[in-house]
Structures are given as structure tokens and as C-alpha cells.
Amino acid sequence: MAAPSRRTLVKEGASAERTVRELRNQILQGRLLPGEQIRQEEIAEQLRISRVPVREALSVLASEGLLTHRPHQGYFVTKRSPEELAQIGLMLALLEEELTRTIVWPTEEFVAELRSLNADMERLVDEPEWVDMVAINHQFHLRIFGLSPLNLVLDEVRRLWMLADAFIAIDYATRERRRQTVAQHERIIKALAARSRARLLKSFRDHRDTTNVGARAGMAHGG
Template identity: 35%
Template sequence: MATKTSATTGVQRCLTEIRQMIISGDLLPGQKVHQGEIAEVLNVSRIPVREALSTLQAEGVLTYKANTGFTVSRFSGEDLAEIYLMRRLLETEILRSIDLSTVDVDELEALNEKLSALSSSDNPDEYQDTNHEFHFRLFAYSDLHLVTQEVQRLWYMSSFYRSLYIQAADSRLRVYEEHIQMMDAIRNGDIEALIEISNEHRRSTEALVTQRIGFSRPR
């Protein structure tokens, strides 16, 4: 049992570290992922690395070809538009399933204040992690656990591209202010306002990212 637990922990660590390499841009879209190099960097055997890469392939974060191996997935604007469409549909259902009166808004506020104190350029990894924690702490109030897991997968798939948004000059203030609007809607028990603000929050990211990669979806 201890060996199994240790192996699981090793795979989970590899998953976390490889995801962070993609989010930070250490591994770029289209770049080949070398199992041996990753194992050496993480000071682990190739076994947990291989299992982690297989998991990331299942999530859509990596692509596998027999003659090439694993590469970081490269998305077109059309692909990203579909990812954001799925996010909108699924996140809306998650929010509708939450009893807003049970949400600890003070906890969300503390996370948002922590976010505002971070620099998206100097501390991009911590900034992304804190922003992720804000949203998924709210989603945790839903009983739609499988849906939330799917949204988690979609976030990982687009993590590198979403990082382009937070580098924009005015994005950090916009994220902070839109989080405040979301918390106001929660305090007021206004689910429709929360959904609309969340949609706008997502749209602004999608619009900038798709523009950066040369695709603009017709509205």
C-alpha cells in the first residue's frame, strides 16, 4: 500500500510540475516533450513521467504521435473558441447549481486581494494559481463534481494561451474588478448577474487571446 501511495504521489507531482511548465511557457505549444529530460529535471524515474504524460494526453493538454512522441497541444483560434464555448456552457450550469447563501465571500475576497498584490509579469505562476483558486473555490460549492472536473481539464488545455491575457497592460485591474462584481452578485443572491459577469469575464480573455493568435470569431 505504501508503495502504491508513493507511486501515486510521484505521478501527481509530475503532473503538477509539467502543467506548470506549460503554463509558464517553459514548454511551448507544438514543442516536443522529452521524457528523459523531464525525469532528469524532476529527479524522478521515467515511469511517473510517462504516466503523467499519458494523463495530460487524455486531458488534451498533450498530443501523442507514434513517430514523434508527446508534444504540447497547439490550438487554432477555432479550437480555442470551442473550448471557451464549452467552458461557458459548463460553468453556467455549475454556477446555477450553487446555493449562493452558502458561499464564503470573505474567503473569495481574501483571494482577490492576494491576487491584486501580485504582479502578473513578475509572478505569473503565482498569479495564475491564485486566479485559478478564486474560481475553483467558488465552483467547489457545486455538487456537479464531474462537470467541475471537465472544466478543470478545459482550463489546463488553454492555460498557455490564457497566460497571454494576463500579460496585457490593463488585464490585471480588469480581472480584479470583475471578481469584485462577481462577489457583489453573490452577496445579493443574484445568480443571473453572477452568470452574466462571469460570461463577460471569460469573453474578454477569449477575445484578446484569439486576437493574439490571429483569429477572431464572428459575433
């Protein structure tokens, strides 16, 4: 059998990226529900692509924690109990607090980059397709936590954020909460620019208290 051409590989790679984005959006917007099975042939037909990039996309989403692979059964949207979500929220609160205590103060250029990310989020607040806010929010927070020298702690926080993104999306379901998030980010940016550790810690605590991944996700699932 002849090896796939470079053009075919590039096309399949682009299709896989598009599939990852489409499935991630469907999960984050609640169109694919926790516990629901992902059927490869249906996704391939829906997106008019072969099953090869679909399999690749499912593997990527499983590595992010959005999907769970069961041998001989297939892929399912990850379903977590309120207790598990509470543990994710607890670990994030503890680890993010330590990262915030140890960050190195950023340059003016870095602060400007954060303002630009938050402006991108603000532009999406009133849009029907607001789901890209979740990825920008993820980038905003991880950029700040990346200022800490605690690399191992940061790696664990990155892993937990992947698990939490779908439930942060639940929190963004209302325009009011999306607008509140942008305002809270602005307070975080101002604290960074002022190089005030106390203000920064308080801003992050207030932000976590209103997001509270574990509690809000539990309520969304009837917990």
C-alpha cells in the first residue's frame, strides 16, 4: 500500500484540528452532554471528512480530559460527580494561591498582552457564539501563573484547568457572568501593574469565589 501523500497528511491534520474545535465547542456549550457517546461515523458524516482525523481528534480531547475512552466501547463525554468537581476546585484554589504568592512581577509589555486578551473576551460577551471566551480565559490565567518559578505546580494547574474548562463554560452561560469575569480580570491586571501582592491575592480570591468550579458544576448537574 502506498504511503499517504504530504498533501493528504496536511489535509487530514487540518481536518483533525477542525474536528477538535467543533467537538470541544459542542461539549462546552452543552450540546454534547456528560456521559454521551461520541460516534465516529456520525461525526465524520456531519463534518464531511474521513474517520482518520476524527479518531485523532477524539484522542486529543481524551488527553485534555473532555472525553473518556472505554476499551471496546468507544469515546464518551467525561462525566464527573459533584464530589470530584469539588476536589478539582479545591486543588486549583490551593495551587493557584501558591503560584500567585510566588509570581515575578511582569513587564509593561506583558501587562499590555493581558489587557489585549481581556479585550478579546469583552468583545465576545454579547455574542451568541461566546464559547471562545473559555479558551481565552484559560490563556489569560495560565499566562499569569506562568510568571511563577514553581514549574511542577504550574504543570499540575495546567492539567486541572483542562479538566475544569467544560464547567467554566457552564459558568459563562449568562451574559452577566461573562461581563463580571471581564471586570474581575481588569482588577487582576491593575493589581499586577501596581505590583501589589495583597491586591493581587484578593483579586484572585474574589474571582475564584464567584466562579467556584466545583459548586457551580454540581448545581448544573443537580448536585
